Amino acid sequence: MATREKGEATAEFVATVGRQIRQQRQHRGWSVQELSDRARVSRRMLTQIELGQANPSLVTVDHIAHALGTDFVSLAMPPTTPAEEASGGRLGAAVRVWSSDRGSEAVLLLATESVPRTELWSWRLAPGDTYHAQPDTAGTEELHQVHAGELIIITSGSALVLRAGEAGRIRSDQRYTYRNDSDTWTEFTRVVTGA
Incomplete structure (x- = not known):
């Protein structure tokens, strides 16, 4: 049977990751170039990811997460709501x-x-x-x-x-x-x- 070499990150995932990367980068006061250098991802690619215009590989997202001092899950999942934090669930x-x-x-x-x-x-x-x-x-x-x-x-x-x-x-x-x-x-x- 024929096999697929790859699929794509979903639109929901791309939007969430882009938003989270931008927020975490700005929170640290870093420029796009600074995060680009730390993550070893091109500035153009990083900008496209932040804008939700790129289809990053899961490995690329992982590299960016590590450069930000966080992990894949922190970028992939929506932030915990205040109600969830209060309940611990x-x-x-x-x-x-x-x-x-x-x-x-x-x-x-x-x-x-x-x-x-x-x-x-x-x-x-x-x-x-x-x-x-x-x-x-x-x-x-x-x-x-x-x-x-x-x-x-x-x-x-x-x-x-x-x-x-x-x-x-x-x-x-x-x-x-x-x-x-x-x-x-x-x-x-x-x-x-x-x-």
């Missing part, structure tokens, strides 16, 4: 981060407040679709539980095959790929630890 914070033209999607459901964070994701991979990931920070791991279909996770040339009802773990501080070679949808939960 958070509801309805899910952000659709990635999608492909086949309908595959990755939704960041929630993350812990403490750092390093633990992130809870919901994924759907269409038949024949693929997602290629860049390495996360050193020591990061992912836990996966497949609810429907079959998930193939490629790391360092080896393949982990998980079927519905099965769970697995990988180190995600390396390049890895999610693949659905079947003719049915793959649905799984992903938990990222140490991010």
